[in-house]
Amino acid sequence: MSASLGATAGIAPLTWPQRLANFRIIPRIETYPAVVTFAQTLVGKLALLALFSVGLRLATEDWLPLSVSLLAITFFPLRRRLLVTAATLVFTFVLPWSKYAHPVYTSALVVFIISIGAVLFWLSIELPKSVIGRHPVFVLLAGYSFLIVFAAYFPNTTPVYLTVWDFTATFGVYLWFIAYSLLDASAPNRDSFALQLGTYRPFWGLTVVPVPKGANYWRRIEAKNADQLAVAQLKGLKLLAWSLLISVFLKYFTALVHGHLAIPPLALALSRSVHHDAYPWYVCWASLFAEFFEEILSISVWGHRFIACCRMAGFHALRNTYRPLSSRTIAEFWNRYYFYFKELMVDVFFYPVFLNFFKTRKKLRLALATFAAAGFGNAFYHFMHDPKYIAELGLWRAIASYHVYLFYCAVLATAITISQMRRRHPAPAGFLRARVVPAFCVITFYCVLRIFDYTDRAYPIQEHFRFLAHLFNLSF
Amino acid sequence: MDSRAEIRKCLQQLLLQKGDRQPFSDSDSLLLSGRLASVDAIEIVVFLEEKFGVDFAEVGFDQALIDSVEAIDSLARAVRK
Numbered sequence: 359m360s361a362s363l364g365a366t367a368g369i370a371p372l373t374w375p376q377r378l379a380n381f382r383i384i385p386r387i388e389t390y391p392a393v394v395t396f397a398q399t400l401v402g403k404l405a406l407l408a409l410f411s412v413g414l415r416l417a418t419e420d421w422l423p424l425s426v427s428l429l430a431i432t433f434f435p436l437r438r439r440l441l442v443t444a445a446t447l448v449f450t451f452v453l454p455w456s457k458y459a460h461p462v463y464t465s466a467l468v469v470f471i472i473s474i475g476a477v478l479f480w481l482s483i484e485l486p487k488s489v490i491g492r493h494p495v496f497v498l499l500a501g502y503s504f505l506i507v508f509a510a511y512f513p514n515t516t517p518v519y520l521t522v523w524d525f526t527a528t529f530g531v532y533l534w535f536i537a538y539s540l541l542d543a544s545a546p547n548r549d550s551f552a553l554q555l556g557t558y559r560p561f562w563g564l565t566v567v568p569v570p571k572g573a574n575y576w577r578r579i580e581a582k583n584a585d586q587l588a589v590a591q592l593k594g595l596k597l598l599a600w601s602l603l604i605s606v607f608l609k610y611f612t613a614l615v616h617g618h619l620a621i622p623p624l625a626l627a628l629s630r631s632v633h634h635d636a637y638p639w640y641v642c643w644a645s646l647f648a649e650f651f652e653e654i655l656s657i658s659v660w661g662h663r664f665i666a667c668c669r670m671a672g673f674h675a676l677r678n679t680y681r682p683l684s685s686r687t688i689a690e691f692w693n694r695y696y697f698y699f700k701e702l703m704v705d706v707f708f709y710p711v712f713l714n715f716f717k718t719r720k721k722l723r724l725a726l727a728t729f730a731a732a733g734f735g736n737a738f739y740h741f742m743h744d745p746k747y748i749a750e751l752g753l754w755r756a757i758a759s760y761h762v763y764l765f766y767c768a769v770l771a772t773a774i775t776i777s778q779m780r781r782r783h784p785a786p787a788g789f790l791r792a793r794v795v796p797a798f799c800v801i802t803f804y805c806v807l808r809i810f811d812y813t814d815r816a817y818p819i820q821e822h823f824r825f826l827a828h829l830f831n832l833s834f
Numbered sequence: 835m836d837s838r839a840e841i842r843k844c845l846q847q848l849l850l851q852k853g854d855r856q857p858f859s860d861s862d863s864l865l866l867s868g869r870l871a872s873v874d875a876i877e878i879v880v881f882l883e884e885k886f887g888v889d890f891a892e893v894g895f896d897q898a899l900i901d902s903v904e905a906i907d908s909l910a911r912a913v914r915k
Contacts, residue, residue: 544894578866578898676868693871704872712876713890720880778873 384599388592397588403432406591410670413598417605417663423453424667427561431671435587438580438672439549443556450559467528472558474529475536476551482543494540495706499738502533506745510753527745531566532558534739537706538572549573562667566743569664569698570675571705581672594669597677601662608655615648624649624808631825632817639831646829650805654682657696686796688777688803692732692770699739707735725775733771737764740813747815759815762822766810773803837886841906844881848874860903875900886910 387393396402407429414421427445431438451465458464482494490497509526512519535558542548557573559565570579581587615621622630622637627645630636637645661678668675678697685691693700712727740763741756748756806829809822827834838860848870849858856869864870870878878900882888888909893899899909 545896574896575866680868689873690871693873701872708872709895713879713895717883724876778876 383603384596387596388589393592394585394588397592398584402588403591406595407432407670410591410595410598410666413595413602414663414667416602417598420449420453423448424562428667428670432587432591435581435584435672439553439556439576442560442671443552445561446556446559449561449564463524464528467525468532470525471529471532472555475532475539475554475558478536479539479543479551479554482540483548486544491544494543495537495710498533498537498540499706502529502742505529506742506748507753509745510748510756523745523749530742530745533742534566534702534706535559535568535572537702538568538574541705542572542574545574547577549577560668562671563660563664565664567696567699567702569661569678570668570673571698571701576673579674581674586674587672590669590672590674593674594666597662597669598666601659601666604655604662605659608652608659611655612652615644615652619644621645621648628809628817628821628825631828632821636825636828639829642825642829646805646808647801650801650808653808654679654695661696683797683801684793685800686793687780688773688800690777691800691804692774703731703735703739707731721779724778728775728778729771731771732774733767736770737767744813751815756815760813762810762815762817762819763813765819766807766812769807769810773807837910838903838907840885841903841910844878845870845903845906848877858903860907862903863901865897865901872897878906882906882910886913888913 397406407425410428411421411425414424418424423445427441427448431441431445434441450468455461455465478490478494478498481488481490483491485491505526509522512522538557539551539554542554554573557568557576560569563569570576581590616623621641621644624645627637627642631642636642658679665675665677676697680694680697682691682694685694708727708731711730712723715726716723737760741760747759750756751759806826809826810819812822824834842860845858845864849855849864852870852874854869858864858869865872865875875897879888879890879895882900883890893909893913898905900906
């Protein structure tokens with residue numbers, strides 16, 4: 359009795375912030391040994407898959423083919439990567455067949471682009487000393503830039519004009535997946551192209567940003583045994599539950615903000631400002647913050663769902679969005695908000711610059727690499743992402759009208775550079791100073807920067823500045 | 835201080851700056867597990883360049899090379915040879 363009392367007295371009582379931090383809406387079932395053991399049994403696997411399918415049913419119309427794919431992968435873990443490739447091919451060619459206006463034509467384009475990816479992959483392995491062997495991603499991105507220029511100046515009176523643009527747009531969709539393949543080509547234990555193919559828009563989510571990264575990363579996060587698979591799948595189930603909870607919250611949040619409170623969407627607030635009929639400044643602030651939170655919730659919903667499926671397939675992938683509102687610095691927020699986009703920028707733009715230039719000048723090196731990723735890479739990605747503007751406006755007008763987003767990238771890169779260069783200290787004591795104040799500053803910065811986060815070329819930059827000034831009750 | 839202890843100290847400091855006080859073993863994944871981010875990877879790269887003369891432009895960079903105390907230590911040893 360006294361011993362137990364003594365032991366209890368030795369344990370420091372948890373403070374309320376600690377208790378709050380330890381609280382989980384969804385319990386950490388992957389840490390319960392009995393649950394992990396059960397998830398490895400036949401009944402456990404079926405129960406897990408059934409629960410996951412129910413969750414998918416509520417989230418997406420592709421729930422059935424997704425569930426069937428995950429079922430096959432769960433029961434044949436030794437063939438996981440090949441099955442992912444097979445499922446990805448089914449999701450690329452078979453399932454959307456009836457949705458395509460010209461299925462044979464569209465499929466032929468995709469096959470052609472994948473073949474180009476295969477040839478580049480093969481060339482970079484076979485010719486390691488050549489330019490493509492040493493700088494495969496640079497060759498790919500330079501080649502795609504030339505393709506854009508070629509398409510922009512291709513005469514629009516010729517019958518193949520539309521085909522050229524269809525090819526360019528479809529290539530753009532696969533560009534970053536091929537880039538990750540090429541990054542893997544120099545690895546000694548690289549995957550064959552058949553396995554690389556599974557990473558080209560994997561079946562769990564048809565994004566343009568590779569989620570989660572490429573084959574090199576997949577090899578490292580793949581479950582190596584039944585225990586790891588069970589843990590990955592339990593975490594996947596939890597993440598899907600999170601995605602569903604957030605989607606319900608988003609629905610009610612949107613209804614409350616735009617319905618009950620009548621706060622206008624940011625696009626409307628900006629449009630009214632452009633037409634000199636602006637909402638009151640405080641309504642614009644409310645609109646800005648509401649849009650910011652809606653975007654975080656929205657990206658969490660689809661990001662969590664994709665990663666949940668990925669985990670269910672046996673990969674311990676990190677979340678795409680992880681507690682962005684707890685970020686204490688601008689750089690940390692960029693890391694937490696859209697993790698796989700940031701990773702793409704870092705892998706393709708940041709590291710090559712950081713590891714090769716200005717090695718003796720630490721600050722310049724960091725600044726240059728950050729501008730290469732958050733500035734140039736970010737602008738390049740979004741410019742190439744929307745080739746329709748180039749087709750409609752022509753190359754130079756498309757670049758000129760892109761100035762709002764270029765400004766956004768420049769400010770973001772500058773802020774991230776400063777954020778990284780500031781000496782990092784351990785978090786100060788006190789919940790308010792350690793958490794609330796830094797988080798509020800970071801959120802406000804990104805909210806204000808959101809005014810310039812536009813790639814649709816609708817208004818010139820002075821209109822965005824007018825809206826910014828209006829937030830402070832100034833007008834010009 | 836031996837190289838492994840120096841590496842451990844460097845990683846400990848990075849984790850501490852993030853408010854992460856959890857213990858870690860020499861083989862524990864820190865980058866791929868998400869405990870450290872790419873911002874921290876840069877610090878590790880600079881540490882390896884300055885302390886052990888590692889040139890990633892020659893070695894070829896891969897996050898797995900600097901993912902744990904063990905991985906970093908074996909990289910540093912390989913470069914010394």
